[in-house]
Amino acid sequence: MSLLLLPLLVLAPDAVPVDPAPPRDWAAALRTDAQAMHDDIAANHPGPVNALDPDFSKRNDAGLALALTRADKVKGFAGYYYALKAYAAAFDDGHLNIRAGDDAPALQARWPGFLTGFDGEKQVVKTRADDAPVPMGAVLEGCDGKPADRLAAENVGAFEGRWFLASRRFRLGGQLFVDRGNPFVARPARCRFLVNGTPREVALAWRPIAPEALAARLHDTDQMAREPIGARTLADGTRWFTLSGFDGDPDSADAKALGPLIDAMRADRAALAAAPRIVLDLRGNNGGSSDWSAQIAAILWGQQRIEALPGATGVDWRASAGNVKTLSDFRDHVRDAPGTSDAMKRWIDATVNGVTAAHDRGEPLWRFTDPEPAKTPGKPPAPPAGPVYFITDSGCASACLDAADLWKGLGAIQVGQETSADTLYMDVRQDKLPSGLARIAVPMKVYRGRERGSNEPLHPVHPYPGDLRDTGALAEWIATLPENR
Template identity: 50%
Template sequence: MRIITGAAGAAAVILTLTGATDGTNWAAALRQDAQAFHADIAANHPGVTDVANPQFAGQNDRELALAMRRADQTLDFAGYWFAMRAYAAAFDDGHLDFGGARDKKLPQLITRWPGFLTSFAYDGRQRVVTRATSSPLPLGAELIDCDGKTADALAAANVGEFSGRWFLAATRMQEGGRLFVDEGNPWVSRPATCTFQVGSRRTRVKLTWTPIGPAERDRQLARTFSRAAEPIGMRTLPDGTVWLTLSDFKADPQGPAAKALVPLIAHLTAAPEVLRDAPAIVLDLRGNHGGSSDWSRQLARLVWGKAAVDAVNLGSDGVEWRASRANIATLKEYAAALDASSTSSPEMRSWLRETITGMESALAAGKAMWSNVSAPEVSSSPAVPAPVIRRSVLMITDPGCGSACLDAADLWLALGAVHVGQETSADTIYMDARKDALPSGFGRAIVPMKVYRGRKRGSNVPLIPTYVFRDSLADTPRLERRVQAVIHEIRDRAS
């Protein structure tokens, strides 16, 4: 059972925050926070004691050493921020992250751009997707190289090093639009002259970097990657297809996801004929970053039945938790929040109590890890085929699907869902992240607490749809028509 996620997109968090921090010694802040980040990972991350990953602890040491060397050259907030971003990104793990403090205003990064932004298309090429009227480049111009670096190498160095997981198409599509946003990062070289393919000819352009305000920057960046995130709910299409919009699985029992999912699940539980009699069901995960896997299991039982869901074996050999005082305290806080609400399943409450007790026993015995082979995501039953159902069940994903969104996709695919949309993001086998304020007060660490053993999908492996839609999924009416075409194709093949 996955209950807590990391902070996807943490790099964007600080960009809309402002505040005066005159007189801050950013070199000292970097040294202080890098050491605290290192200590947090060493004390609480399962990778440090994971016998299957003997390089992990050494990498943590190397990234600290790099951050400390960079501190010797750090003069401003940008130096601090991007050094810490690089520290976290080096692990290529969406659950191990660094982000801005929640309760403190941060300095605004001074942002410049050359009058256009590019983005990664589904074919992997980088093209101009938004521009100022004065830009010499038209929309669609393809980036070839800058200052002797290929387009791919430049993006990997200037963006990928600070976002991590650059080998994933989903990451490149989501973050690639930042290539021509200059935020004062002192650890990269800002491009000066670039070559573009414009129609049948190549054009060299000397870039003129000019300031761009926060609101305009955000508006332009939004054009580099559009992702729908419609409100959680249910609607019925004209042909009777039931469309469930599931854009959030956050675990907070008092949060908006729980407040929308609880009544939706209650309604479907009280009226099982809604799903039973539907000619097709669509499970729309667009906009979903993850959260708690409990939601997807509850929904799966409504669609496929409890027996079918409980029989699914996703290949796990269990989970191991890093038995630390801080991790136990985090789980106890979450357990208290669940006890004060009625939004989670009894199964989840029982599992959480078992996990806390097991970790406390391991800690008392001087053990670094506690192994839980009875976690709900693990089934000791042999794998069985999904039940034969007369209706089609389609699942839609986009490149932002990660964490518990991937847990949902794994489960629903095993039960027979047909995957449409776009390639997902991916996650490692380190999960359930705790969040800790760092000493300077400007940043926070996000650190996983458990390791998942034997998952069939593997580590950092995305899911690729059977029916791939290569352009934007943000136009819902158009997407509905495309999904219904797939449903008709499936019916035709079955008849």
């Protein structure tokens, strides 16, 4: 069982609210908040007491030192924000991240009339204004004497992290030609493209772009889809379940939709098992609680088959006062809520009690032990007669990856795009930094012996060659895959 209080989000700067910036000593705000970030990580993250990660505290100290050296260059919110983003990105951990606070000022955006995105290792023009100096499909070679791959790594990857992942580059490559005032990068001035094989040099004319227009343009570069959670039966009999989020908060829109959907799946299990194929659509799913995917797996394959799978050999929780409070508050909120499974109730009770007792004894880590290891009696139901596919995109992370691991182990077939990846540090707490300008997410536990390695993505059996936003074309393609014959 795994809990995640916050889905693993791609916290791009375009999510920053648009309020006027108040007068502020931005350098002082950065120094104070960077120190608070460092201390929160030191107090609540398992890394500083993880014998298998002896350099973690050095990375934390180095991140703070870099942020403090940048403080003198910070004149506004952009400098403050990007200094903290670089600090978080250096951990290469999607669960350790920074997001802007609700009262943060605006980051106004500019662009040169086009945006590029990744096609494999190439960066090509994916969207453009009518007067852009390069056509669609033009291949970026570099800007201002810097090659394209290095430019993207330094101007985007250094502030987002995990740039070695193809999924990360695909998801965020469109940010390269978006200028939000980051003072720690040089905005490109002259760039070289290949247009139908012919080199073309262009001078960039940067201009403002409205947030709504920019969001649409960025959507063209990453082709991410996120449809509402729901179920439907296609004309050919395919049972299609859209599972675009796994938020574990009972008050969330995800939870309110997933509870009834799973109840309906359970009641309709016989018809599901007889369907020509089942599609579990994870597009847009960044994580949440793995309890949802475990409930779906139990319906389709039986709890007995789940229990027969190998799993992580253990989980160590950081037994800090802050984590005790975070977990206790979550237990009070979720335990008796509609849709909370018996397994989740046992898990959260055991976890809170164990972490609390370890903290009281002064122990830095607590090893989770399944409070009810007894096996489910009887034989499992017959598995679905047709193939079960699950669709992933480049944003699939955290509990979405847990779902993919579980369903794959039970025989489901991954299609779509390569996933994102996560480290062995999981289950986050959120804390507001002293200025109120930003919030930090900090993992509370570390996996031991997980089969999927740290920052290891999952690759589809059948990569989808088209635009994942076109659900109709995607469904037709899935019906032609070899497992259907």
